[in-house]
Amino acid sequence: MPEKSKFHVIAGTPPPATQLEEVRKIVRAMPKPASMLQCHRCGGREIMETKIGALLKNGKVSGGTKQYLCASCFLKGERVLLK
Known part of the structure; x- marks a missing residue:
């Protein structure tokens, strides 16, 4: 007889209602040009371009x-991809 799993999925809780989270909501809601990239997590508009699997030739x-x-x-140590 297989053992019953000790872990189970619970419903997530919303982020705490802190002043910082309120500012993030305001920044995310600010109007921007349609072609401008914006982070879906923090609302920031600064981006970095990285390359994965690049090779060094000559x-x-x-x-x-x-x-x-x-x-x-x-x-902040998070890796958030923008599209």
Whole structure:
């Protein structure tokens, strides 16, 4: 007889109603040009371009897949991809 799992999924709780979270909601709701990238988590508009799997050929970087990360979240240790 298989053992019953000790872990189960619970409903998540919303983020705490702190002053910082209120500011984030305001920033996310601010109007912006349609073509501007904005982080869905913090609302920041600063981005970094990274390359995954780049190779070094004759002293130059070549290849790799470009990805855009939120700079604000990256400074906090989070890796948030922007599309």
